[in-house]
Structure formats: C-alpha cells, structure tokens
Amino acid sequence: MTSSDAPVKGYQLKDISPRAWQHPADRAATAALASVPYLDKVVRMLIQLGYERALRQASLGASVRLGEQQLPDVWSDHVFAYSTLDIASTPPLYVMQTPEPNAFAIGAKNPIVVVQSELLQLLDAPQRRAVFAHEAAHILADHQLYRTALLILLRLTAAARMPLPLMPVRTALLEWYRATELSCDRAAALVTRDPLAVCRTLMSITAGTMVDELDLDAFMTQSMDYAERGNGIERLTRLLLDLGLTHPLPVRRTRELMLWVRSGEFDRIVGGDYVKRDDPVSVRAESGEAVSFYSDRFKDAFRDAGETIGQGGQQLADWLRKAKDDIGS
Structure with missing residues (x-):
C-alpha cells in the first residue's frame, strides 16, 4: 500500500477496542503496574497536588491552538484519527515551537494534544496522520493518567533531584510507557492503513534531516539487523539501554510493527474482524501471551550473556595473565 491509498473519509473501525492492537509487552507491563506498592496513590497525589494543572498551563502558554482557521490541514489530520478510531470527541490540538520532533497528550480526564513544530517541519501528511x-x-486506551504522571516525574527529574521513594515509580512507569508505544504504533498503522507510513515516520523522526532522501528499505533492513545480530553481551547491553529510555528504540519499534503485520493481524483487523469494546476479556489467554513475551525477553538475554562470557572465559584469563606479566616485567 502506498501513501496515495490512505483511507477515504468515512473509513472507521467502529467500536474497536484497544485490546485489538495491544502488544504483549503492553499487556504484561500494564498488569505489572498493579503489583507496584502505592503506585495509584502516588500517581493520583501528583495530579491532586496541581502538577498536572501546572504542566497543562505551561504547555498552553507557549503554544498556538489549531483548528479550522489555524493550520486547517494539520487539524484535519488530527480529527481524522479520532473519527477512524470511533472516538466521540476530538481533544484540542496545540503546536509549540521546539527543535525536537515530538507529540504528546497531557491530561488524565480532559486531554489535550501538543505537537512540536519540528515534527510538522519534518513530516508529510501521511506521516502526520x-x-x-x-x-x-493512547487516549482511547486510557493511558493518560499514568502518562501524565510520568511526564510530571520526568519534569521533576529535570528540575531537581527526585526524592528516592519516587525512583521505583518512575522506573515502573517508564517500562510501561515504552510498552504502550509498541501498541500505539499498531494503531497508527490501522488508522492510516499503511504500516510503511508508520515506519517512514519513525525513520524521519530518528534521522531528523534530509528525510526526502532517506531510503526506507535500508532502514527496514537496519531494523532487522539490530534485532537479530550480535552475541549475548550485545543483546544484554541493548536491553539495559532500552530500560533507561522513554521510548523503545526506533529500529526496534519498526521491527515489532512489521512482525505484527506479517502475522496477519493487521489485515484481519482492517477487514473488520477485531475485538469490540464490550466484548468479554479472556484474562487467561491474554496474560499467558504477555508472560511469555517478558519471559523470553529477559531470560534469553541473560542466558545468552552467560554463554558468551563462558565461551570467552579462556581468552579473558589469557589477557589478564598477559597484563599481569607486562606489569611485572
């Protein structure tokens, strides 16, 4: 599918449930949040103390509200997403001048969406959609309470040293946030009906320059190389690096999305076969898939790392012996 095949006006995934596109990592991380002591209490306290209100006001005060009279093409792309996902109301959209290409939603109950100016400079209409x-x-999946709390914690971290008791909360929310990104990439592919447009968007944001000259096929190959090559130590290092980020690495997001597309799930949902919002939840089936994902992700990485260290043990011993001899001579 090409960008010119973007959905016509009226294409709608009627009553679709976020569970239809939920990534196993998202499902597992969401379930894991329930085991974090006092998490909900801390999150709601951040909201009640006025941090969300301050964050919202800071964003509104440094941005321009878009609409039918203000960048109407951009506003139309924004509205299109909510119509396609059958979301009753469209939140306000603001653009803020900043050199970082990003977009985010603020607000647990009444969200607003803020798009940063560099994003609009880089992306064409299909990528904006x-x-x-x-x-x-994110909004349909009701991610906003935890997402807003994480934004607050990240701002607090940048402004001052975070109190030690909040660090585990921040870590748990970061792991969950990264997982939700994988789910919402799938939703973006469903709305545009063009998974490659989502991959191109990730490539453009990652490069940040000369996007018209970038080769998507080369980037797709890079994403497969990143995920599949390397010894155990390299894979473990990538895992630990991922744990410190707000978003999964772009090449990983690309690979995860295309694996899902190739599984046939994308075509099935576009064809109208998907979970509806009122459909019963099979907790056992969904939790089993999620547990399997995390088990493979962590156990394989550490196991392979141990095998790599064992294989290199003699080389390491020889190197240490030589270093000792050099020092003694």
Missing part, C-alpha cells in the same frame, strides 16, 4: 493516530490510541 500516523503521529496523530498514535496519540489518539
């Missing part, structure tokens, strides 16, 4: 669909999916 992918970004707005991604944010709409």
